[in-house]
Amino acid sequence: MSLKRPDVASGARRLGLPLLISGILLLLALGFVSVCIGVADFDPADLVRSSSQGRSMRLFMVSRVPRTLAAVLSGSGIAVAGAVMQMSVRNRFVSPTTAGTTQFAVVGLLLVALFAPGTSVLGKMAAACACAVAGSAVFLWLLHLLPHRRTPDDVTVPLIGLMLGGVVGAGTTFVAWRHDLLQSLGSWTAGDLSRVLAGRYELLWLVALMVLLLYLAADRLTVASLGAETATGLGLSYHRTINLTIMAAAVMTAVSVVVVGSLPFLGLVVPNVVSRLMGDNLRRSLPVIAVGGAVLTLGCDIAGRVVRYPYEIPLSVIMGVVGAGVFAVLILRGVERG
Template sequence: MTKVSIYTVSFALLIGFSLFIGVQNVSPLDVLSMNEVQRTVFFTARIPRTLSLILAGSTLAVCGLLMQHLTQNKFVSPTTAGTLASARLGIILSMVLFSQTNLLSQTVIAFIFSVLGTLFFTTFLRTIKLKNTIMVPLVGMMFGNIIQSFGTFIAIQYEIVQNVSSWLQGNFSLVTLANVHLLFLTIPLLIIISCLAHYFTIMGLGKDVSLELGIPYLTLELIGIVLVALATTTVILTTGSIPFVGIIIPNLVAIKRGDHFGKILFPVAFFGAVFLLITDIFSRIIIFPYEIPISVIIGVLGSLVFIFLLLRGEKE
């Protein structure tokens, strides 16, 4: 059995577990003879949830990989560059200033803040002299915490903390057929990134090399930031904040397969989806029939893997 076949079968099994694990008993044997309650749960909750796990995992992992190539730092991702925090701030401000705003308006506002926050961080990187591989993501996390604290302050002032906390915490149990459609926007974004993979691979060699090879570095950097910001915004608006995926998945894949952007793009997307499927299944069964938010589990696992990667990078 080839490695591709093993991956395919494993992925199919994970999808099956995701579809058939839950409080409402729906087994594979019931697919052709489901009652009304089972049919409603399966098609309005289980399938959208599984699709959102695959799309969100792939998107966050690829966004992390892209940001690492744009900054030439393997520990930069939407989590450590202020992208997630900036999108959260945009959502909070949209809730305060435009309480009756629709999903499209929230998406636009969150996207604008996400782009501005990421641009500020990347611009800041160019101005500082200390660009230690480990120091940069730590500074980025501090930057994100400052933005997050400011957003929390605003939420407290306008008494929307409960709404913000429950909505923005990473949790796929709230994903249904009614709100999963926004995540489908990530598909064309991932296609665009794959089409530009050759250019992003060269950009990973640095600005000077890229310009010598005729690559419009600043233009493509802006395109990359916009793609990351829009993709991150769609994920956070649908599922909430999911940390660390953009750091640990690209780095773990790169350990085995190298750091060539074009060659590891699809493996990173695949394992990003696998990682979210596994952690979501675990979040559903650890205290069954109750459920732990997936962001809690990923926060614990991601922190441990992040520390391992930092120590490994320091030794190298």
């Protein structure tokens, strides 16, 4: 058994503010690059030139700014959702994609396509959120069937989520195949920002609101991560806190899936990297996690636009490669440390 040094907490506090400031500066730089890159020619100086201001302003407000904001909001939301899910179930390998939440959100979109294809984006979001919350409840119910003695590195918990998500995903694919909806299913599950325009991303502001609410409740979530007995002894309503947290994570995931699509590994690697650097105090680490998720999403989107310019590689492909590499490094370093 290894003991932590007494200066770990103070070191995490000293590291938190520089990390946050560096992340915000990097995010601003990536945001500027994002609004300047695209197939259509765009010069930021045209925004103040009267001769080309109309076209440039329209391109800026209709396409470039919505795409950049969608990357920032969805990346922050999925990263924070992964962090609070890991804290709630006390397992480092849990995320919206490994707990079946993303797969259940896609089920909601499939049901809308089958029974109400003319539903608005808001209706699709409501159906996806309802299915994601129901799927998260099924995941928690399955976890309650396990023995309570679980460690943060126990692989049983994510294996249950992966099996649940695999079964749901297979059933969704079969139903979509029978009703000739495989192409639509592929567009829902593949994270892609190329279709994001003004009027199609505004629902993601709900994700920002949920992130703010989770930050305000960060101390309660940190106490809940100590376990049911400890949290109850400290006066916290443990089960209600966990249920509300998982529900918030499911809603953020569903909204991101409706607007952007699935973003693999994002809710897994960002919380783990930040936790290794700053510890498990969610009040300190949550802003860094949100900024880190936004930076990773925006950076992968920019890479997908420039690798085969003027063509685009979907965001989910770039993020899958980067996320898998980072996750492999985290696993190998964990093995080296025993």
